[in-house]
Amino acid sequence: MKKYFHPFTTVTFLIISSNVAVIESAMTIQQLEYAGKAMRETCKPQFNVSDEIIDGLKIGQFPENDDLKCFVNCMMELMLLMRDGVSNIDAASKFFHLLPEDLREPYSNGMNACKNAADGVQGKCEVAYTLIKCLQKKNPVFAWP
Numbered sequence: 001m002k003k004y005f006h007p008f009t010t011v012t013f014l015i016i017s018s019n020v021a022v023i024e025s026a027m028t029i030q031q032l033e034y035a036g037k038a039m040r041e042t043c044k045p046q047f048n049v050s051d052e053i054i055d056g057l058k059i060g061q062f063p064e065n066d067d068l069k070c071f072v073n074c075m076m077e078l079m080l081l082m083r084d085g086v087s088n089i090d091a092a093s094k095f096f097h098l099l100p101e102d103l104r105e106p107y108s109n110g111m112n113a114c115k116n117a118a119d120g121v122q123g124k125c126e127v128a129y130t131l132i133k134c135l136q137k138k139n140p141v142f143a144w145p
């Protein structure tokens with residue numbers, strides 16, 4: 001059995017639950033961290049990326065690395081920010097209420113500032129990477145799991 005089955009199930013459950021509005025209240029920082037960790041452990045084995053290179057995203061290190069770009073796309077699909085190679089930010093905004101309250105405004109502002117950033121960019125991994133670069137710049141509390 002692949003070891004990322006369990007976390008993936010958890011993330012899927014969270015996403016499906018929030019989709020049908022079972023989860024009405026905001027997630028705690030701990031729950032977000034847990035979900036984020038599960039997402040990383042789901043996507044990381046699919047690409048040649050190290051924890052060091054992933055952690056560089058948090059501090060604005062965006063090397064030209066195709067595995068890293070596609071890892072970012074994988075994560076953004078799980079976060080519902082990407083869908084079938086295009087930005088899904090507008091649709092994802094209905095989940096902002098799940099964020100802790102003090103994070104909602106900076107995230108919402110960042111998403112609004114970046115939702116068209118990847119217009120005209122070709123390829124789902126390039127689109128995802130362009131969006132994450134913009135979000136890292138425009139959101140002062142940007143965090144990356």
Ligand SMILES: *[C@@H]1O[C@H](CO)[C@@H](O)[C@H](O)[C@H]1NC(C)=O
Binds near residue numbers: 048
């Ligand atoms: C994985 O990435 C590292 C660092 O970028 C590289 O040196 C190595 O050749 C890659 N391995 C494979 C199997 O692509």
